[in-house]
Structure formats: C-alpha cells, structure tokens
Amino acid sequence: MIKWANIFISMILEALPFILIGSIISSIIQMYISEDLVKKILPRSRFISIIFAAFLGIFIPICECAIVPIGRSLIKKGVPIAVAVVFMLSVPIVNPVVVASTYYAFKDINIVLIRVFGGIISAIIIGFLIEVFTSKKKQVVKVKSQYENICDCGCDVTDYFYNKSKLRLCLEHSNKEFFNILRYYIFGSFLSSLFIVLVKEEVLSNYSNGVILPIGIMMLLAFLLSLCSEADAFIAKGFLNYFGVPAVSAFLILGPMLDLKNAIIIGSYFKKSFAIKLISLIILVVLAFSISLTVIF
Template identity: 30%
Template sequence: MTPLGGVAGPAVESAEDIDRPTRPAAPRRRIGSLEVLAGLLILLVILREPLSRVVSGPRLQTWTTVFVSVLVQAAPFLVFGVVLSAVIAVFVPRSFWAKALPSHPALAVPAAGLAGVVLPGCECGSVPIAGSLIRRGVTPAAALAFLLAAPAINPIVLTATVIAFPGRPEMAVARGVASLVVAVAMGWLWLRLGKAEWIRLPRRPDLDDASRARAFWAACRHDVMHAGGFLVVGAAAAATINVVVPAAWLQALAGDPVLSVITLAVLAVLLSICSEADAFVAASLTQFSLTARLVFLVVGPMVDLKLISMQAGMFGRRFAFRFAPATLAAAVLIGAGFGTVLL
C-alpha cells in the first residue's frame, strides 16, 4: 500500500532475499609480465620466417651482434651484484653502519664513501639502503656519499670495467678514483649547504617488515626488474647507435673534446644503465675518446633518469631537483679532469 503523499516507501526484503548469501565479486584478471613474455614468444614462433628474412640484412646482423654481446658480457655481473647486494642489505644490521662511521660528520663522509667498496650492487639498491642509513641516525651527507660511491667503486663494477677494457686497467683506476672524489665532494657540499627539510625519509616495507628470506627475495626481484630492464634498453641503444647513427656524425662529435664529453654524459643520463653493465656499453662506443667514456662511466651510476625518479619518490622532489643537477655537474667536471690526467 502506498503511503500518503504518493511517495513509495522502502522496499521490504523477503526472507529468501535475506538468507541468500552475497557472492563476492570475481577478481579481475590482470595481464602480467609472464603473459606478455608468453605472447611475445608465440609471436616469434609464428613470425620466425619473416623475421629471419628481415634480420638477414648486414646492418641488422651487426645490431644483433652488438646487442647480444653486451647482454652476454654484462648479465653475470648483474646477477651476482644483485644477489650479493640483497644479502648485505637484508642480513647485515643497518645499525652496524651508524656504529662503524666516525661521529664527526666531516669525517663520516669519506668513510661512508669508502664503505661503498664492501657493497656490490647497482644504484637501484643503494637508494633504499641510503634511506635506511638516514633512518638509523647516519648523517645525510654521509648517506648520500655512500649512495653515490657504492654503485661505482665496488669490486664487481671495477672488475667488469677491467674486463670490458682489456689492456687498459687505468680505466678502472680512473673510474674508481674519480667516482669516489665526486661522492665525497657531494657529501661535503650537502654538509655545507643541504637542509634537513629537503629530505623526506623513505620507508621500504618489503625489507623492513618481512622475514629475512622474504625480504631477500623481494630485494632481488626489485633490483633485477629495475636493473635488468634498463640493461636491455641500454644494450639496444648501444647497438642502435653503432648501426643507425651515421659514422660521420659520431666522428664529428667524437672529434671535439668538449662535445664528446657532453654527448656521452647526456647519453649516460638517458640510457640509465645498471652500473654492473655500463662498462660493456661504454667499451662498444669506440668512436669516442677514453676520457669521454670515463665521463660516461662516472655519470651513469650517479645521475640518470631512473635514479632521479627513485630519489624523487623516496627522498622528495625538493631533494632530487637540487641534488641531481649538482651531482651531474660535479661528475662531468671531475670525470673529465681525471680522464685528462690519467688517460
């Protein structure tokens, strides 16, 4: 019966409606990386004959050779570095670093930079570790010196540099010394000019709140997904440069000392290659001088697109937009200086 005023009242549920259980909504199936990889493999099988005819060209064969050679040379260093970095990040107490560093901030900066020798791993892992050091009471200047030095002066990266440049061990020496100088200089600069409110302290739940085994695998997955993907992009870019860009252009850029340094510094920022693999990419850029390639190796682990985005997300945009340009300028100037003297 309709109430007065002609307005229908609320519908009354029957006993059958009340007793009927509510069905949960079916979860939406999301396409993940495994499905994408399977689809690509199926396409490769279906299109293997057309692709084989396309790849048979001499330029594409050269591209494939450079791409595969960079990946094959760099992959073992990448895997070993990621695993060892995860072991140290998870199983070494973070309070150890605060106790091991000098109490005076100016002395803690070079000590933290040298501590990067004992932490093999790429720059993707150094960012969350540096944030953890700050949370554990380490002065930000020392943590930032560690962040810059660890991906560039650890034994895995230096060994990869020696292998990538056979007969030129001075490349590894120059890379290690120049990178350490840049890291310490930026730490002291932050100690002098940096402000605490520019840093938003990060939190890494997958390392902080999980068991050690789960945190270890989470760190491995995180670093492999980030570093491995950028390694593939970097290898493809290096192969493309060697094949697509006219040799006359490269010779023109490589022939000018200033332009060659600037070109490879910008390339290092754009390619965002993992530090365990960038030496093999630099070695393939034979048109450029050793000094320009040294700048590429010094800039890459300290300033690139993925690092800027990671630093902005973990420490805040105010930090990243100040720290990244200053680090780039210091890396270019110091790297070119050491290249001129040592190479």
C-alpha cells in the first residue's frame, strides 16, 4: 500500500509543472494568436510545415503530460491536422531533456538515434495518414466543452470578463484547462500505479520469445505504466536484455505518443471518431516501425 501511494503521488507531483505550463501555453494560443498569424508563421508547403513541426520539440521542451491541449488549440487556430498531430506526437520525443536522459540511461547513441528518428518518422507517417482518413469538412475538436470558458455554475467566462483584459481571461482559461487535464491525469495515474505494483518484471520475462510478442508486451507496458518521457528510459533499460532493441524501442517511442493518461485526455478533447483513428494509427505505425527493426537487430 505504501509503495503504491509513493508511486501514485510521485507520478502526479512530477507532472504538475508540465501540466501547468501546457495549460498556460494552450490558453495563450487561444487568446493571443490569431489564425492569420499562424498562417504567416507556417511554411506554405505542407511537407515543409510537417518537418518544421516534427523538430519543434528541440526548442519547446514539453512532455506528453501537457501536449494534447496545445495540439488541440493549434487545430482550432487553423493549423492543418497533419501538422498539429506531428507536433503533438514528436515534441515529447525530440525534447532535449528526453534525449539526454535516454543517452544517460543506455550509454548507447544507437538507442538514442532510434528513439529520436524513429519517433519523428512515425509521427510524420501518422500525421499524413490521419489527414487522409479525416474529412476536411468535419470538426475533430470538441467545440462545445463544459471546461472551455464555462464556469462550474454555468456562467460564461467570456461574458463575465467582457470588459476585462485578455490577460485575466487567459488566466481564467488556464485555470480551467489545468484542472481539466489534472482530473484525467490523476485517474490515469491511479490505474498506472496499480499496474506497476501488481505486475512483476520476472513474470514478463517469461514472454520474451518470438518477434511480435515482445514488442506487443513492451507497447502494452508503455501504455499502462504511463511514465513521463523524461524518466521512462531508465525503466526501459531493465528490459533490454529480456526483450531486445526492437521491443525496447517500441516502448520508448509509443510511451511519449500514447499512454493511459494521454488516451483519456485525447478522448476528452477530441471527437470520438478522430480519437479512435489517432490512437489506432499510433499503435499500428509504432508496431510496424519496431517490427522493421528486427531485420537489423
């Protein structure tokens, strides 16, 4: 019980600063960045825009805990779905802190390169595919949300602050965004911490034979453990001798893109059909990339 409580509380505490930062950035995008400004910043070429988005994480070190609301805000501001999705999926992987922690954990530049470029390639493929499978006329973001600019009492925050500064409105929006994400994050952390305590590494080692099975197990672990991308490499290192490079790579790439916490948040911020497509594509593309690595390793 004490071990579970420690894991549960530590998961929440380590994520709080990132969730707060993500909420503030999301609100700033909503309040201060216009669609015209977005169009000026993004390159006209869709392909170049996607490549640009894939490497933005080097300059915007945000982990997966807070990237979903930022991605949603970008879509609402007119950023193409493919560009926003690539940004949302790649930022937690190319984050310089994540790169450094991965190298420190494995002491192997090959693992770092596989994680970074594997994450970027997978994110780009997912971005292109999600745009192909999503109707341009269909809204993918939940527009009418009880958490967006609406108080618990039902009053409209926009009306309340009609004569106030955008700064106050931005702070109010950040506050609601923060507690909205936090609620889903706590629920996901509760389930993940239970899994960490109940499942032992020795049990998993019995299923390390074959090609697809180890990859599938490590992807499932990445989803259920819901580790922060800045620290997951140290956990993955312990499985390297049991499952091999392809399976561990699947763990390192899938975790920042999709875990239990993120899946819940994605479902709450995006339309159900879009969320299902995005989650399915993430799983299939990461699985395909990891299987391709078995040719080398």
